[in-house]
Amino acid sequence: DAKTTQPPSMDCAEGRAANLPCNHSTISGNEYVYWYRQIHSQGPQYIIHGLKNNETNEMASLIITEDRKSSTLILPHATLRDTAVYYCIVRVVISRKPPGSQGNLIFGKGTKLSVKP
Amino acid sequence: DAGITQSPRHKVTETGTPVTLRCHQTENHRYMYWYRQDPGHGLRLIHYSYGVKDTDKGEVSDGYSVSRSKTEDFLLTLESATSSQTSVYFCAITGTSSTDTQYFGPGTRLTVL
Numbered sequence: 001d002a003k004t005t006q007p008p009s010m011d012c013a014e015g016r017a018a019n020l021p022c023n024h025s026t027i028s029g030n031e032y033v034y035w036y037r038q039i040h041s042q043g044p045q046y047i048i049h050g051l052k053n054n055e056t057n058e059m060a061s062l063i064i065t066e067d068r069k070s071s072t073l074i075l076p077h078a079t080l081r082d083t084a085v086y087y088c089i090v091r092v093v094i095s096r097k098p099p100g101s102q103g104n105l106i107f108g109k110g111t112k113l114s115v116k117p
Numbered sequence: 118d119a120g121i122t123q124s125p126r127h128k129v130t131e132t133g134t135p136v137t138l139r140c141h142q143t144e145n146h147r148y149m150y151w152y153r154q155d156p157g158h159g160l161r162l163i164h165y166s167y168g169v170k171d172t173d174k175g176e177v178s179d180g181y182s183v184s185r186s187k188t189e190d191f192l193l194t195l196e197s198a199t200s201s202q203t204s205v206y207f208c209a210i211t212g213t214s215s216t217d218t219q220y221f222g223p224g225t226r227l228t229v230l
Contacts, residue, residue, distance in 0.1 A: 034218075043121075043207050043221030044160070107159040 004088045009112045012082075018075040020111050022088030025069040031092050033064060035073045036107070037084040044087070044107070047073065078115045085110040120144050121222035123208050129228045136195040138225050140208030142188075148211045149191040150175075150219065151183060153204040160207065166191055198229045 005023040012018040024033065035047040048055055048062045050071075055062045061074040075082055087110040120143035130136050140149060151163040152175075162175030164183040172183050180202060182194045195202055205226050209219040 041224075043209075043224050044219075046218050046220060049218060 018078040020073040039084040123222040138193045140191045146210040150209040
């Protein structure tokens with residue numbers, strides 16, 4: 001799986017948009033971009049994923065650059081409960097094998113987002 | 118949130134004792150996973166299951182065994198716990214083979230003295 005680079009920490013004011021960048025310059029054509037977050041002492045939580053196109057769900061938006069070398073996770077209206085460590089991951093999905101069976105889910109160090117009142 | 122529970126949530130045990138961790142899901146998902154999370158290592162896959170009685174090893178399976186006799190339950194057993202198995206253990210599930218979206222349980226913090 002390709003390596004990702006994220007800033008170690010970011011602050012965001014409550015109610016404002018939080019834009020979390022991720023660099024994945026060595027991503028290959030069959031690798032998806034996934035975002036998870038982990039609130040202290042809880043299990044990782046899936047947020048969103050994408051391959052080429054921008055994606056949006058009820059939690060966030062994912063903007064992937066045209067060359068796919070970087071992406072941005074956008075939390076449109078951050079709340080205090082969004083304070084967490086956010087992980088950007090790129091993974092190959094092998095359709096003939098069980099999902100996740102290709103091994104470790106390497107979270108790296110992620111970005112610690114602090115949402116402040 | 119996906120209906121995943123883990124038990125126990127915390128456990129302290131002694132070296133050499135057997136330990137079983139349970140993961141229970143109410144989503145009827147086919148795929149279930151056990152990970153351990155340690156500082157500096159991210160999440161490492163221990164074992165996974167792609168159906169009842171169908172399991173396979175992950176990257177760090179030594180010292181661990183699993184069983185899945187029902188769709189909803191996936192058990193992780195440490196036959197003889199060692200201090201190196203002190204960790205936070207997460208169970209995850211996914212229901213689709215088309216992507217790799219995994220939903221995690223709350224975790225079990227295991228300390229082996």
